Amino acid sequence: MKRRQLLQSGSALGVMGLMAGCASSSDKGPKVVVIGAGYAGATAAKYIRMWSDYGIQVTLVEPNPAFVSCPLSNLVLGGSKRMADITSPYDNLVRRHGVKWVRDRATSIDVDKRLVQLAGGSALPYDRLIVSPGVDFMTESLPGMQQAGAQDKVLHAWKGGPQTLALRQQLEAMPDGGVFAMSIPLAPYRCPPGPYERACQVASYFKQFKPKSKVLILDANDDVTSKGALFKKAWAERYAGIIEYRPKHQLVDVDAASGTLKFEFNDDLKANVLNVIPPMRAGDIAFKTGLATANQRWCEVDFLTFESKAAKNVHVLGDAIQIAPAMPKSGHMANQHGKTCAAAVVALLTGQTVNQTPVYNNTCYSFVSDKEVVHVSSVHRYDADKKTMLTVAGSGGLSAAANELEGVYALAWAQNIWADTLA
Amino acid sequence: MTLAGTPQQVIAQKMQDYKAGRMPTATIMHQLAKGYTDDEINTIAAYFAAQKK
Numbered sequence: 001m002k003r004r005q006l007l008q009s010g011s012a013l014g015v016m017g018l019m020a021g022c023a024s025s026s027d028k029g030p031k032v033v034v035i036g037a038g039y040a041g042a043t044a045a046k047y048i049r050m051w052s053d054y055g056i057q058v059t060l061v062e063p064n065p066a067f068v069s070c071p072l073s074n075l076v077l078g079g080s081k082r083m084a085d086i087t088s089p090y091d092n093l094v095r096r097h098g099v100k101w102v103r104d105r106a107t108s109i110d111v112d113k114r115l116v117q118l119a120g121g122s123a124l125p126y127d128r129l130i131v132s133p134g135v136d137f138m139t140e141s142l143p144g145m146q147q148a149g150a151q152d153k154v155l156h157a158w159k160g161g162p163q164t165l166a167l168r169q170q171l172e173a174m175p176d177g178g179v180f181a182m183s184i185p186l187a188p189y190r191c192p193p194g195p196y197e198r199a200c201q202v203a204s205y206f207k208q209f210k211p212k213s214k215v216l217i218l219d220a221n222d223d224v225t226s227k228g229a230l231f232k233k234a235w236a237e238r239y240a241g242i243i244e245y246r247p248k249h250q251l252v253d254v255d256a257a258s259g260t261l262k263f264e265f266n267d268d269l270k271a272n273v274l275n276v277i278p279p280m281r282a283g284d285i286a287f288k289t290g291l292a293t294a295n296q297r298w299c300e301v302d303f304l305t306f307e308s309k310a311a312k313n314v315h316v317l318g319d320a321i322q323i324a325p326a327m328p329k330s331g332h333m334a335n336q337h338g339k340t341c342a343a344a345v346v347a348l349l350t351g352q353t354v355n356q357t358p359v360y361n362n363t364c365y366s367f368v369s370d371k372e373v374v375h376v377s378s379v380h381r382y383d384a385d386k387k388t389m390l391t392v393a394g395s396g397g398l399s400a401a402a403n404e405l406e407g408v409y410a411l412a413w414a415q416n417i418w419a420d421t422l423a
Numbered sequence: 424m425t426l427a428g429t430p431q432q433v434i435a436q437k438m439q440d441y442k443a444g445r446m447p448t449a450t451i452m453h454q455l456a457k458g459y460t461d462d463e464i465n466t467i468a469a470y471f472a473a474q475k476k
Contacts, residue, residue, distance in 0.1 A: 359463065361455050377451050379458020395458030399450065406450050 029055045030349040033116050033126040035106045035285060037062035037090060039331040040318030041132030043338030043421045044345075049097040051346045059100040059124055061116065066090060067422055068160035070191065071331045071365075072414050076164050077157070078201030079209075080370035083165055086414075092423045109289045111311040128345050131291065131299075131308075132317040132338075133283025134159065135190050135329075138297075141279055142254050150256035154274045158190060170273045171202060176210040181271035183251045183261060184219040185279040188298075190319045190329045193226035193376065195219075195277060197366035200231070203239040204369050215242055216271065218249035218261060226328070227366060227374055227398060234368035234402055251276065282320035291316055298322035303382060303389050304354055305344035306337060315341050324389035327380060328362055332413075335421055336360035358382045358389070361396075365410035373406040374399040427474035434468035 029052075034045045037060050045060045067088045075081035093099040105119040109129065116124045137156060139145045145154065157167040171180065180202050184195045199217050206213040224231055224245070235243045250264040254276055261269045261276070281287060281297035291299040291310050299316040300309040303324060308314045318334035327333060340358045347354045359381045365373045378396035380389040399406060426434060440446050442456035442464070459467070 359459065361458060363451065363455070375451055377454045379455060381458070392458040395454060397454040403450075409450065 027057070029057055030127045031057045031059070031125060032128050032130065032345060032349075033124050034058060034060045034130040034132060035109075035116065036132035036134060036283070036318075037064070037067065037093075037101075038132060038134050038318060038334065039417070039421055040334035040338045040341075041130060042067065042090070042093060043335045044130050044132065044317060044342045045099045046093055046097050046421070047339050047342035048345055049099060051342055052350065054098055056346065056349055057100070058098075059102055059126075060090075060093065061102050061104060061106050061118065061124070062090070063103055063105045063119075064161070065103070067418070068164070069331070069414065069418065070158075070160040070194075072411075073157070073160040073164045074194065074198045074201045075367060075370070077168050077171065077198060078204045078367070078370055079168070086160060086164075088418050088422050090422065096423070106285050109285065109314070111289065111314060114313060126313070127349060128313050128315065130306075130315045130317060130341060130345070131283075131286050131289070131320070132334075133285050133320050135280040135282065135319050136284045136287070137278040137280050139278050142251065142276070144254040144256060144262075145276070145278070147256060150254065153256045154254055154276050156277050157275065158194075158277050158280070167273075167275060171205060174210070174213065174272045177212040178210070178272035179214045179216055179270075180206075180273045180275065181216040181218060181261060181269060182275040182277065183249070184217065184221065184225075184277055186220045186250070187225050188323065188329060189277065189280050191331075191364075192328050193231070193364060193366045196224055196227065196231040197368070198275075199243055199245075200234055200239065200366075200368045203235075203242045206242055207239065211242075213242070214244065215239070216269070217243065217245045218251065218263070218269065219245065219247045220250045221247060223247055226364075227376055230374040230398060230402065231366075231368070234374075238369060282316070286316060286320050289314075292320075294322035303387070304356065304358065305348065306341040307344075315345065317341055324380065326378065326391045327389060328364065328376075328378075330362055330364050332364060332417065333360075333362045335417055336362070338421075356382070356384065359392075363413060365406060365413060367407065367410065368402045371404050371407045372402040373404075373410045374402050375406055375410075425476060426471040428476040429472060431465070431468040431472040434471055435465050438464045438468065 034041045069086040108117040155163045155167045157163040203215045253262040282292040300322045306315040317337040319329040361379045379392045383390045441452045
């Protein structure tokens with residue numbers, strides 16, 4: 001902690017001197033490898049360095065050139081933010097914290113030999129491994145999505161990145177009077193309120209620039225899965241005649257060429273722009289390593305350490321885990337996983353006691369227009385008897401109504417959590 | 424306004440006000456404060472008080 005403050009306030013020369021010290025000392029000491037530099041992995045990498053007083057070596061495996069936030073990415077679809085606004089560099093993890101960033105993709109994990117194989121050919125040994133791969137999509141459940149080009153035309157845009165921008169361009173190219181149809185999978189999926197926020201953002205864009213256009217929400221769930229009353233109020237008051245919500249629409253196939261969605265029990269539906277958010281599971285590397293033991297989808301962990309229940313010395317974080325009751329798959333929650341795991345990993349590698357009473361919270365803001373926001377919050381505490389995280393009775397809750405003040409807070413939340421994760 | 428360097432008692436008192444519902448303009452902090460024990464609130468406040476402005 002002190003060292004970090006020194007680094008932040010140090011002169012350029014002082015920083016360089018210290019970093020040289022950092023780098024040389026980091027060739028000794030226990031080795032941690034982190035796969036994936038999203039909200040969970042990047043946070044864990046930074047905090048293991050800080051909380052081990054820079055004594056534990058951390059190698060971060062991440063192929064992407066920069067961090068692109070999934071939270072706020074719907075605002076790019078709405079047009080009030082651009083990709084640059086939701087993109088942050090990884091430089092500080094390297095320069096300030098001495099994390100070794102390997103721009104490569106992990107292709108396999110040998111849990112017996114404790115080796116991570118990289119696409120580039122080399123292998124990284126570890127004492128402890130943190131797998132933070134986010135989600136990947138179960139497109140095998142939608143046969144038409146296997147057709148050549150289908151996944152380039154019908155986008156999920158459910159990872160902040162190139163598809164975010166590509167979906168925005170599809171919306172821009174759509175003629176006024178067109179229909180945007182979004183399919184939502186059965187819960188659990190990444191970011192429960194995300195699809196409903198997206199509907200608001202697309203409708204906000206249509207209302208201003210393409211007022212004859214429609215947003216159709218085709219939800220596999222029985223009802224809105226998060227902030228339901230608040231979203232429905234926003235749809236009725238702000239987007240009447242634009243947004244139409246249809247629950248119990250289980251998608252079974254997609255014909256990308258004709259722009260058709262096919263459902264289990266409902267009529268086929270054609271639209272100008274399709275946005276299929278497929279069912280999802282733990283990211284491929286976790287799945288392939290056999291860590292996804294819950295329904296072959298999510299990775300079960302010990303909530304004191306985030307160590308996998310399927311592999312020793314391997315920890316899993318973020319959206320990839322089998323959640324505790326009422327624990328959302330969110331960026332904020334992933335950041336909290338990262339810190340809880342970092343503290344546990346430092347304790348385990350330095351012979352200290354692991355904290356037996358972790359407590360953390362979730363805050364999730366959704367923009368119902370370009371300025372107004374609704375939130376859901378919760379506090380989660382470890383229950384020693386049930387061996388899981390439970391929400392604290394009486395804590396947490398929702399916004400009373402959409403409001404602009406929380407729009408300001410939501411943008412401040414983003415700046416703060418990006419700094420906490422990356423700076 | 425930053426929390427860094429704000430005295431521990433000031434932060435802890437404010438969190439207790441949120442927790443007890445004495446902050447009528449609260450948006451979210453009253454909901455979060457209710458999840459933490461008094462000891463945890465004091466620890467959080469001490470952490471922020473110790474940070475350099």
